[in-house]
Amino acid sequence: MQQIQDQAPPSMVKDSRMVEADEEKLIKKELAALKEQVSTPTTSLKQMRECLVRLIYCEMLGYEASFGYIHAIKLAQQGSLMEKRVGYLAVSLFLNESHELLLLLVNTVLKDLQSTNLLEVCMALTVASQLFPPDMIPAVLPLVEEKLQHSKEIIRRKAVLALYKFYLLAPNQVQHIHDKFRKALCDRDPGVMAASLHIYLLLIKENPGGYKDLTSSFVTILKQVVGGKLAVDFNYHSVPAPWLQIQLLRILRLLGKDDQITSELMYDILDESLRRAEINHNITYAILFECIQTVYTIHPKVDLLEKAAKCNGKFILSPKNNLKYLGLKALSYVIQQDMNLVLQHQMTIIECLDHPDPIIKRETLELLYRITNAQNVAVIVQKMLDYLRQSKDEYITISLVGKVAELAEKYAPTNEWFIQTMNAVFSVGGDMIPADIPNNFLRLLAEGFDDEVEDKQLRLYAVNSYLALLEKNNIHYPQRFLQVMSWVLGEYSYLKTEAKAEDIIQSLHYLLGKCSASLETKAWIFSAITKLFRLTLNVKVLPEVLQNYGNSMDSCLRQCSFELKQLVEDKEIMNTVLPLDESCNDIVVDASLSFLDGFVADALGHGAAPYKPHHQRQEERLSQEKVLNFEPYGLSFATSPQISSVTGRQSPTGLSFNSEISCNSTEAGLKDSDSLKLDGVKKVWGKEGYLRKKKESKEETVASPNSESDVTADFTSTAEKTAGLSAEEQEKKLLASSLFVGLGSNNLVSLMGKNQSTTQKFRRKSKIVEGQNSYERTMSTQKAIAPPLAQIPNLMDNVLESCNPFQESKAMLLRKTASDSAEVPTEEPAQESDEAWNSSNNLKTIRAVPSASKESISGLFADGNFDIVQPGNCNSALVAHEPNSSLSPGLPVEFAEHSHSKFELVCANENIALFSCKVWKEDCLLIVLFFTNRSSIEVTNATVNFALTDELQACESTDFPFPLVESLATVKCQLCLQMMKPCARVLLTGHVTYHLETSQQTQEEFALALFLTDFIRPLKLTTEEFGHLWLSLSNDVKQNLSFTSDSPEALTVALRTLQQELKLHIVDIIGAEGIVACQLLPSTSCLLHCRFHAGILSVWLRSGCCVLPDCLLYECQKVIQKL
């Protein structure tokens, strides 16, 4: 054995220098030998270890060795320590998280976690955090949790990291141990603390508001680290714990963002960090880089910004490429706040543009992209296109092409330039170009903008340029470019009066004949030809076209040619089907298929069975079948509405072969496939929006000339100064002046709203840009308008005081109680005051059922004792008094019978306020949102818009317009929600926009926390039905919950509480067992089986959906813990 061990690896190594074929032969032979050896039962564990090491080597060389996987698992299971170590290593290298063999490892890991041997525990933890099937996490979770209290720091550290990994895989399952994370954060060993920061970074990223209280702790830790208080062991090249420092800087960045009070806590330490990082070593630069980002993300402080800017200079001016790259990266981040910094480094940036290393060039372009405006757009786009022509990388091409198209649309100086740039984009981007670029371009052409004449010129120019391009022979154009060309020629050739339509048809026909065009492109070209025939009476070419394609092998083209034939014969139909220049008019489609009503009625009259929707059919089948069904039911319920909504929409470029046929078969469909999908466009660009935009852009054009001339003056003066320099230098200076024009300090009107402040050539932008814009806009408006938190209670006072006198006294009283209780120094004053209020008023309000909601309230408003005077509380009390004041929202009578939550203030400023109320209806969660106008003037064009995430689905539109809201009036809107993907907590975000008389549009963002329990409804079943359903559900989770009480009534008590808190339905209680059923809206059922024995409640959940049981179990745990 010893002999083999020493001999074999070198023989495998030597061959790395051998010819490939020899190596392959040798390894194959080796693998065959290994395969034989591992399957021999007499092979000892020690030999097996050796075999596995070699198998790992073979796999690394790229040879398949899957026959050894099972042996790796066996070795981890059976071997003693040394074999186990190799076994675990082999498993972690061979398998991935989704591999089915991993199930066999779970028991081994469990056993080793319980081992008394430290090394075994370490190995088990390592493997658990490297790869573990998510559905098996509950099995090991308690053991790993236990390890957080282990006496050895290495075990604690590994346990924390394992939990971090679990959190990434299945956040719902780790939610209950958040307290323990806090303990890890305070661990006496810095290593464990550092490990816990991984989790905190993640948690804070998801919910920065919830962890503000930890800010000072993080600052203190960073202070200690920077001050060198940690053991020398943590130093790296004499810098104290750089990894830890960086992690903390990132956390602080998240916490301090848009929060002045929190930011103030960290100014000192950031200053010190910037000061300390002086040694010229990569690691200090890494820290500096994070520092700069943090300083520019949190609430700004002038002298810190200056220092950070100076540090940034060090990066950019460094001769080292690595640092230069990071400098550029930091700069493109920083200029979102301060454009002036770019001006300081003009020359360096110009040099980087011609840097030999493409990645530096690329990062420079990224930077230029962010400083583009109407004046420098031509130069910057040119540079980007130059880069694109050299680059071959697909990912880079896609992202750059998108950016060029975006800039061109936004800032194009002339029509010619725009069309030519887009032509360059289409030809450079080739077939990698994402579909939305041609779509947006065509949409822009079709919709046009303010000026009719301008529109026509642009279209005509496009037609001309494409005709010129098509005349060139033997040039291969990418498919998407051909599609764009043919669409434009088909739609707008009529504008070019001097050209004969038949000539264009001729050249398109020639194009069609070329084999390089794909089928999809051919369909585009053919429809262009069809459209062109409406222009010409000369049908000389027609027979040729029909002959060529009338019996084409491709059914799509064949059908097109038949359609063409019919249309040419009847001009009238032609004109109705393909009218001139109407591509952006909406096509009315009768989606309800009402024209079939008569047919359906007839069929029913003749005894046909009525139509049943898919899920109903499935349910029926389920009830008929008595056998096991392995299909997940919840899934199909959930997806069916989505599917139907998707099929109704079609994007012209994503059009498949089949859809092409189906489109062309109906006349309206043909049009749809040629033109763009334009539904919804009208809504977005309504009359008001359109006009407003125009006004804005006018104002801006007035403003910009001054600043422009200032800056050019600046540059001319610098140009004069440098007159004596060499020609090359001159050229660079020239480039600089063309690149950085328009970035002078005068132009720094609004840094965040860069896009608004410049004149915009074309209004239509890609969706992404719009999203960014609106985000930026809200950021700036929030800064300008949103009052500091401390002010909000005052505002609330105003609301209350404007109520009726007797109500006011009530409210005052209430406020008094609340503030009294707030003086008691409790951890959660909000909660205290809530309860105090409830008891003092003896009013029957339905308490917010989800137990998590309390946490959320304290989390959402953690800063400032805001909900002490929570208007929601007052208002729900007022409902009972039938308020006359229009200011206090009252729940409509039709909902009052349903259980509903308290009113909650979701967003407010001096003019408006939004309150929300959750109504737990049987079939949905109804969010009633009240929009209150608090100002003395009327609000016009208010719109409430909800942004839905994947988890949620609304029954109808998520936009609610209010054309006019009078002063001090309240209007309401309601949104029915259902949960598509189960999750414990989901944020429903949205925004409200409104106009105050003539002033500009204001936008406020809001967010509502929704909980799983909001969507849980009782499922009324009989015991028998429960039994059937139980067997048919496949996803289950079991858990034992400890229960303090041991009385015989305990089970009933527990179930009653569950019923009350989570809205479950108790089907039956028999002895020590109980069965409970509920459903998640819309229709995912979940069944619980509870058994009580010796102080332990075993809960067994089953559902058709794999996530739901976990989530629900978590809720049950919380309820039971409170008992």
Add this chain to the structure above:
Amino acid sequence: MMRFMLLFSRQGKLRLQKWYTTMLEKEKKKITRELVQIVLTRQPRMCSFVEWRDSKIIYKRFASLYFCCAIEEQDNELLTLEIIHRYVELLDRYFGNVCELDIIFNFEKAYFILDEFLIGGELQDTSKQSIPKAIEEADMLQETMEEYMAKPTF
């Protein structure tokens, strides 16, 4: 988070691979081939970072070996470079003046060290004292066990 780490020789032979994201074998091979190609064709004075798909590749050459890591957009490039450096320091400390052959013949040891250093793509421990100690402890135990097993039992 680090997505994966690859070690390969100047000839493009893979010496170590560690994947922290789930991927198919086929995909892994494709990525390895592609990256080896990219990194080997870089000029010596160029930036140590390469943009590649949606991640960043950080590489560094030590003698005949290239160390190459893929990180995500929000990660710090320089820091990753230093992670590589610390890993080499750890290898050096364990093997004593480490060279490519050490890693070829004892690649499982190199993996053990890596596992003590990084877990699931995140830094676990950075200490030059405690990591080698943990590895040595395990090795020691292994040796004593081997001795014990080798003794004839009466």
